[in-house]
Amino acid sequence: MEVTQCINFLLTRAQHSVLSYFRSRLDEYDVTPVQYGILSCLWCKDGQTATEIAQRICLDGSTITGILDRMENKGLLERQSDPNDRRAIRVVLSDKGRQLEKPLGEVVKASNQRVLDIFTKEEQELFVESLKRVADNISKW
Template sequence: MDKIEDCISFLLGKAQQRVTRRAKELLAEHDVTPVQYAALCVLWEKDAQTAAELGARLVIDSATMTGVIDRLERSGLIRRHADESDRRIYHLYLTDRGRALRAPLDSAMEKLNAEVVELLGKDWPRFHRMLRKVGTSG
């Protein structure tokens, strides 16, 4: 490869950095990070999931997932309850505050999506399909 700027890994990394930076800006008003937003999204779909279920869905290792959960709990967005049959397992529940943030956080991320769609114009549908293909092939 002649230049690093032609490397797919470099290009995807730079794109990811730009999108993540903008997501952080948009979510900062609510003191939520992009990974916390992703965890909340999964809980908005189905409350009372375990950390393992959340981590599997988000493809996050257990140590990282524990940190995300700890921060969400400290922020008052979720609460943990031990499983009655196995006290090593905790189920995660949204608090009222966690549920109330759905609309404003979704709105922030919809704004980010709209910005990317505007940037890409008519190339957006194809780009979206290609991202899914690259992200799910294996």
């Protein structure tokens, strides 16, 4: 099989293009796409553990620790001891992190739409559903 026809190659190439586009759009806010994912988790439910966030956005524990360190250094969040369980550390948004919800939400919404604009409305729905099906079912094999 020609490598350019391989599903893995095509998905990787598409993911690289989309990631580069999102990176360029988020640069203005000094936030990476994965940092946006973490912020988004915290906007939905502040005070989660690093493990909860990692599971939600499909990261391993060692990866998220470094990302959280960088985000804390940028003043986007902080880690706090859980008052109900001294062993647990909760990740909470800073004021700066909270203030980014609206502008970053608008950037990501516009970026998603820009990526999907090459498709008709029906194709957009099918494309998104197809990606979800691939992501949800490959791990079952």
